[in-house]
Amino acid sequence: MKKTKIAPVKGKLGVLIPGLCGAISTTLIGGVEAVKAGEGKPIGSLTQMGRIRLGKRTENKNPMIKDFVPLADLDSLVFGGWDIFDENLYKSALKAGVLERTQIESLKEKFSAIRPMKAAFDRKYVKNITGPNVKKGRTKYDLALQLVEDIKAFKKANGLDRAVMVWCASTETYIPPNDVHTTIAKFEAGMKKNHPAISPSTLYAWAAIKCGVPFINGAPNLSCNIPALVDLAKKSGVPVAGSDYKTGQTLMKTIIAPGLKARALGINGWFSTNILGNRDGEVLDDPESFKTKEVSKLSVLDSILKPETYPDLYKDLYHKVTINYYPPRGDNKEGWDNIDLFGWLGYPMQLKVDFLCRDSILAAPLALDLVLFMDLAKRAGMGGTQEWLSFFFKSPMHAPEVYAENDLFVQLEKFENNLRHLMGENLITHLGVEYYK
Ligand SMILES: NC(=O)c1ccc[n+]([C@@H]2O[C@H](COP(=O)([O-])OP(=O)(O)OC[C@H]3O[C@@H](n4cnc5c(N)ncnc54)[C@H](O)[C@@H]3O)[C@@H](O)[C@H]2O)c1
DSSP: OOOOOOOOOOSEEEEEEETTTSHHHHHHHHHHHHHHTTSSOOTTOHHHHOBOOBSOGGGOBOOBHHHHTTOOOGGGEEEEEEESSOOOHHHHHHHHTOSOHHHHHHTHHHHHTOOOEEBOOOTTTSTTOOOSOBOOOSSHHHHHHHHHHHHHHHHHHTTEEEEEEEEOSOOOOOOOOOGGGSOHHHHHHHHHTTOTTOOHHHHHHHHHHHTTOOEEEOSSSOTTOSHHHHHHHHHHTOEEEESSBOOSHHHHHHHHHHHHHHTTOEEEEEEEEEEEOSHHHHHHTSHHHHHHHHHHHHHHHHHHHOTTTOHHHHTTOEEEEEEEEOGGGTTOOEEEEEEEEEOGGGOEEEEEEEEEOOHHHHHHHHHHHHHHHHHHHHHTTOOEEOGGGGGGBSSOOOOTTSOOOOOHHHHHHHHHHHHHHHTTOOOOOOOOGGGGO
């Protein structure tokens, strides 16, 4: 197989984050600093801890992913971004309450020097929070142009070779697909006319693509996931990927559902509920932002279980997801699942999952991996939707003619085979007949 030409890693890589003062951002940046200082291990990060099998099982070849594909290293990352709060990262990390206070104190000097740029923000799209650090502009187009200037200035001020933008800002209210999203001409005209179906997250995505900066959508907002921006990204050779980090309950769901289906066990009910007390929980307490999250969370089971193909097993599946804002738990989410399943002759059974997780501890390594893989994709000339990264998302972007692949194990195989393909290695099919000849 032929190896893809990949531009070498050189210089510094900017990591531009809308939502810089939030829980995921501060956990990501604090975590990278802690790892660099040898104060912790990057657990949960495939780029830092993961290995990939190459060749036959008899060869026992399992290099680290970061030694197999050319990725930027942690020392080359420069973090910056935007937020509606005008607070430095030190204060923001204390407020987010994810990292231990002693860990944050050790980062005080570095964190105090990082402040967010003014955000492109509109309360119409995120109802439960407000802040002073917000751009002014007559039209959405004006705001988007200001973002373009921010990106250019950040690259220049930090002497960056490249940059990636990763959305870690709040979940916006639900916006159904609209004609203004269909072509770049309509979208740009819509920005100039302040079209209501154009939210701030789409402005950031447009600005990133215009600057040749790969864009990652960590929330379920439309953002880069509209035909106009996918098309622009493809034509401009800029990778885009999303949507919504697959972290706690949905991660478990996409592990368990493929397992039950693999054994042809039926399911007629899947009830999922969560308590969450961080700012994300507060934003999601608004029904319009929750609707965006709900659509993302509900989408996974149908594409894994395929009730239309397996009516005897899944046609009556009732799937319910709720999130309850409960401040005492902060970022430490608890997610419960009750699964009503049935086996031989229809005899009923139940499965209960209680996941006491830490939302941002699970999300930060995904954000890091996505930044490094999207930078790789850009250097490898891969523009447009990066479906091979669906492994990291609750609601993966995909080509219009195919359904989303949500099964974590299929996603992993797709991801690994894409890396092998990129590096000219044989793909692994797990056929294994050669061992029995
Ligand atoms: N933590 C997880 O496990 C997880 C999983 C999947 C998705 N997400 C999503 O990731 C996002 C970030 O999560 P979090 O827990 O860090 O939330 P958070 O509320 O702690 O941080 C979000 C930050 O975004 C800022 N913000 C809002 N609108 C903005 C805008 N237009 N421009 C710039 N900044 C803006 C807010 O002021 C806030 O500081 C949320 O949308 C969340 O739903 C989180």
